[in-house]
Each structure stands twice: as structure tokens, then as C-alpha cells.
Amino acid sequence: MTTPATTTPDDATRPVRVWDLPTRVFHWLLAAAIVGCVITGQVGGGAMVWHFRLGETVLALLVFRLLWGFLGGRWSRFASFLYAPATVWRYLRGGSRPDEHHEVGHNPLGAFSVWAMLGLLAVQVGTGLVADDEIANLGPLNRFVETATGLAATSWHKGPGKLLIIVLVLLHVAAIVYYLVKKRVNLVRPMWHGDKPLPAATPASADHGGARLKALLLALLAGGLAWYVGSLGT
Template structure:
């Protein structure tokens, strides 16, 4: 598909956002696999869960200080704007085609929310065999068992369902000529003049590294609480 001549590459996804996206995707897949394998793989399941915790905390922070199109303020829309999007009433300054459109924003927030619940329940879970979350000793036995039931039941299937919907949406947009994967790999998207770019400078990347270090430290501290 040939792009119109007036389009130019615009940095939409900064490097920290792209790294977050692909690390989270890989971690979620590995979490499902290790949960199904069980046994010795559960040690890696716990480590991956702590990795996802660090990634989620980072993404929430980056949603306030990251590149323009990674900030929550750029894609969380008011109800009236969402209705206009659904009706096909798009204004020039809406920029629905740049980052996350209103429906994509719901998907992103749903994934972050469900993953956060899944991590939280995993931290206090007890499978009554050989694996307990690092925070299990801080909750009542009944609470830990309820968390485990959610973690292994509804929580798991909700995540798998959201992932399937996410992939289906990517394929659907691709069939309609909108490549969502390319910009998440390169960071750039062909867009009309006047569309603001996300900051992706050495300074913003250093800020992201500092936040990553803090989030990793938080996960390691939580892991040690179970010792």
C-alpha cells in the first residue's frame, strides 16, 4: 500500500514504551506456559510475575511522564469523544489514527487492570502444594485460597481472552491497511504534517531507566518479603 506523498514519519512510540510492550507480551506468554507446565516451572512463573509487576508500575508512571502518545492524557477520552469516534465523526485535532484510538484505550486499560489484579492475587496465592506468593503470610488462609482460585480461574481466562481480542484487532486493522505492529517496532508512523511527535531523546530514555530501576527494586523488595 503506497502512502500519500504528504505523509512523513512521526515518532509515536518512544523506545521505553516499545520495550515495555514487547517485554510484557513475552512475559504474559511465558506466564501462561509456565502455569500450564507447573512443577519446577512455577519458580519461573513467580519470577515472571514479579517482572510483570515491575513493568506495570513502570507503565503507570510512564503514562504521566513518558512520550506524548504514551501518556494517558493523549488517549483516555471523554465519553462524548468516544461516542463521536463510534459515529465516525472525526475532527482534525482528534488524532484518533495516531496512538491508541478510544477503543484501543479501553483495551489497554483493561489489560493493565486485569494484569494488576492477576499479579496481586499471585502475590498472596497458595496452591497448597509447593508454591506460595511472597505476601501470602500477610493475609488470612481463606483470603489466600480465594486469591488462588481467581488467579487460576477467571483471572487466567480473562487475560487469555484480552490477548486474543488484541491480536484479532491487530489483524483486523492490518486487513484494512492500518499496520499497528510496524510503529511498535520502529517507533515511527507515516502521518500528516502538524501531528505532534513523542519525545524520545537520551534524556527521556535516562528517565525511563531510572524509573525501571526503581520498579525493579520494588519487585525485588516484595520478593524478599516472602523469605
């Protein structure tokens, strides 16, 4: 005769705040800005005014995320998804340790996707700021670089850079669908509501009024910096 397993308080699940509000707002604004940049860049003409505005929005968002990666909630901080090679190898072999909490925030593969996206977007914004299409559009920082540098940046921005970002976005969407269909895990809901059902002992991200006020001040700083950079071209 077997004894029924007992559930300790640490084993019981409860909603745990994983993604704080500033991270969620950043995520959805970035997604909208990327889509808008791709569309306006493809349309060209008068839409390029909005392409530049959305590009500066992406710049502001990236600056904010850089700051929030050090000052944000626990699972939004870079330290929570900056994995050593040994940790990644354990994860790929299915031998992750319980204290690594890979089921909470970004697992090692998800972290790789995040780092790749942030890095590519930084390069894309940087090349856009110094771009020169030799027709009617000039990046606000183009006057600070050599002509050849501006033309090379334009070539990357309109070609490989844009293509790589589109591919990464499609892979991101495909991963979400895969987790939903194959693993019955909804990755969108936590990024919308902030919570995941997790063991009660799982540490949560700070998401109180003070943290949100700090995020607002950082967002204003990032937005002011992006506006200043954009104004250098006028």
C-alpha cells in the same frame, strides 16, 4: 475545468515518532512475560520458580508503565488516551474531530483494550502475590492476608483471571489481523520502529537521550520495588 488540489506542508505526511523506545521495550517485554507466565503456570512443578520470576517481572513492568503514563512521551501518557464518553461516542459515529488525533496513538476502542489489559494484569499480579495453592507454592505476600483471602485469590488467579487475560490477548491479536487485512493498516510496525506516516503537523513523542535515561531510572526503581516485594516471601 477543475483546479488541481494543492498539498500544503501540513497535509504532507512524514514519519512521526509516536511510540518512544521505552514504551516499545515495555510492550514487547510485557508480551513475552505474559506468554511465559501462562506457559509456566500451566506446566507447574519446577516451572513455577520461573512463573514467580516472570510474575515479578510483570509487576515491575506495570509499575514502570504507571510512572511512564505520567512522565513518558506524548502518546504514551495516559492523558492521550483517557477519553470522555462524548469523545468515544463521536468516534463510534465516525465524527471524530481532527484535533483529537485518533489515528495517531490509541483510538478510543484501542484505549479501552489497553485499560482493560493493564487493570486485569494488576489484579492477576496482586492475586498471585497472596496466592496459596495448598501444595508447594505460596505468594510472597500471603502471610499478610487471611487464609480465606489467599485461597480466594488463588482460585481467581488460576481460573477466571487467567482465562480473561488469554481472551484479551487473543482479541488483541485478532484486532491486529483485522486492521492488517481489512484496513491495510500495520499496527505492529509502528510498535517496533516507533514511527507512523502522519501529517507533518502531528505532534511527536519525545524520544531523545534524556527521555530514555529518565525511563531507565524509572525502570530501575520499578525493578527494585518488584524485587523487594518478591523478597518478602523468603
